[in-house]
Amino acid sequence: MDLSLFFAGTAGSVPSARRGLPAVLVRRGGDRLLFDCGEGTQRQLLRSVGLLELDSVFITHFHADHWLGLPGMLKSFALRERAEPLSVYGPPGLKELMAVMRVVYGRLPYELGIAELAPAETVQRDGYLVAAVPVHHKGQACYGYAIVEESRPGHLDPVLAEKLGVTPGRDFGRLQRGETVDGVRPEQVMGPAREGRKLVISGDSTPCEALAVAAHQADVLVHEATFLHEEAERAAQTLHSTARQAAELARDAQVRLLALTHVSSRHAGGELREEARAIFANTEVVRDFDTIHVPFPERGAATLERWSDRLARTVKGTPPVTAHPGGHIPCGGAPPTGTRTGRQAGEHAQAPAAETPAEQAGAPESPAPPPGEPVASS
Numbered sequence: 001m002d003l004s005l006f007f008a009g010t011a012g013s014v015p016s017a018r019r020g021l022p023a024v025l026v027r028r029g030g031d032r033l034l035f036d037c038g039e040g041t042q043r044q045l046l047r048s049v050g051l052l053e054l055d056s057v058f059i060t061h062f063h064a065d066h067w068l069g070l071p072g073m074l075k076s077f078a079l080r081e082r083a084e085p086l087s088v089y090g091p092p093g094l095k096e097l098m099a100v101m102r103v104v105y106g107r108l109p110y111e112l113g114i115a116e117l118a119p120a121e122t123v124q125r126d127g128y129l130v131a132a133v134p135v136h137h138k139g140q141a142c143y144g145y146a147i148v149e150e151s152r153p154g155h156l157d158p159v160l161a162e163k164l165g166v167t168p169g170r171d172f173g174r175l176q177r178g179e180t181v182d183g184v185r186p187e188q189v190m191g192p193a194r195e196g197r198k199l200v201i202s203g204d205s206t207p208c209e210a211l212a213v214a215a216h217q218a219d220v221l222v223h224e225a226t227f228l229h230e231e232a233e234r235a236a237q238t239l240h241s242t243a244r245q246a247a248e249l250a251r252d253a254q255v256r257l258l259a260l261t262h263v264s265s266r267h268a269g270g271e272l273r274e275e276a277r278a279i280f281a282n283t284e285v286v287r288d289f290d291t292i293h294v295p296f297p298e299r300g301a302a303t304l305e306r307w308s309d310r311l312a313r314t315v316k317g318t319p320p321v322t323a324h325p326g327g328h329i330p331c332g333g334a335p336p337t338g339t340r341t342g343r344q345a346g347e348h349a350q351a352p353a354a355e356t357p358a359e360q361a362g363a364p365e366s367p368a369p370p371p372g373e374p375v376a377s378s
Contacts, residue, residue: 001029001127003149003197003294005220005259007286008044009036012226012240012262013065019263019288020044021065024201024222026147031055031125035145035201041069042076048289048307051076056123058130059090060203061142062097071104078108085111089123091132091141092116117143128196133214135205137239144203146214149196152296153178153186161189197294200255204262206239207249215253219294220302223249224262225272225285243272247279257302258283259292 004027009020021038025045034041034057045051051073059067070088077086088098094116117123119134119141133144153176161175162168164184171181178186200215202223215221226240235242243260250258258280260272269285276283286292289307 003028003199005199005222005292005294006049007259007261007288007290007292008041008048009038010261010263010286010288010290011038011065012224012264014265015040016265019265021069022060022262023069024261025049025052026199028128028147033058033130033147036060036066036203037068037070037073038065039068042073044288051080053077053082053084054086056087056089056130058145059088059094060135060144060201061091061137061139062093063139063204066204067097071101074105074108074112077110078105082110085113087113087115089115089117089130089132091139091143092118093140119143131214133200134210135203136208137204137206142203142205144205144211144214145201146218147199147201149198151193151196154191154193157189157191164189195297197296199294202241202246204240206236206241207245212249212253215249215255217254218256219297220257220259220292221246221250221253221255222259222261222286225260225276226262226264228267228271228275243275244279247276247283250283251280255280256282257292257304259304260285 006025006027008023008025009015011019011021015021015038020040022036023038023041023044024035026033026035032052032054034054036059037057042051057070059070067090074086088094090097095114098114115123117132119132121132123130128147128149131146131148133146135142135144156172156176158168158172161172161184166172166175166181166184166189174181175184175186175189180186198218200211200218200221202211202221204224204226205211223246224241225243225246226238227235227242229242229244232242232245235245240262246260247258249255258276260269260276260283263269263272263285269287273283273285276285284292284304286304287307291305291307291310292302293305294302
């Protein structure tokens, strides 16, 4: 089953010319879960993969850059005559916020469920769960989220099963579902259970124990990196993280891939990546419209696919490429339909500008504000 993270917005606090406000789309099979919905998220989606029929939205906290795009998106779904229910989850205070925003999105033709989660509470899905991870940031309640799959049955040894008298076909399936067949128990012919995949999204946070525990051996940790280490004092004041701190947490938690986001306009990204890689080598700084593909562990490691590479393949008509361990996992073909008219999402899309040599060297996207001017306070 396919599992991926699509980054609709990767900026911190305010948008920049190259980065939209925070939003991460997790796609697992047919499920579509959106984590945070900053201002402009629906347009970011329309420019890339399309405004998909989301199943659920998870809000990390109530600073405006993480939720202000939600009321407009709800209204757009209404104008598209959405009929399927939509669930919105978040910390305590979500119901009050959504009640105030009702004046914006109005009456909806679909059922809108609003659920406030307690710390460590889980939302059970088909084959996986989403857990609210209490993190340390400004505000009464702030969460990260862990997406954790259930373990899978081990591999069946068909030769041994037949020797023990099990008929190939339907009875093999019964064994894999945990049933005993003609006196043969599953543990006699099946290997150990295979681990599921785990993704962790930090939201805004300074490094904290709950996040480190949740991220233990995660396939992907998406962690904010608002500051460089030289700005550690400012990071502590605003309860954000530096790239080095995120890398230290990833290293200690034995994470497999660290994806840095919530990038301040003071930084380009290259300097954050280099600071983090000095501590944890398998680090990427994601850009808007990038995708991280997460195969099952036995099929290889999670890999980053740049949006610019995907667009280039689509234009050239390059066929899909089979995934291989350590390599990119291209999507192949044209982006999916994302509007009611059937226009291909991304048909006229423009990728965020590629990283320039100056950015790779760490030049900021825009001049840093004057001394004393607030930055990244959300």
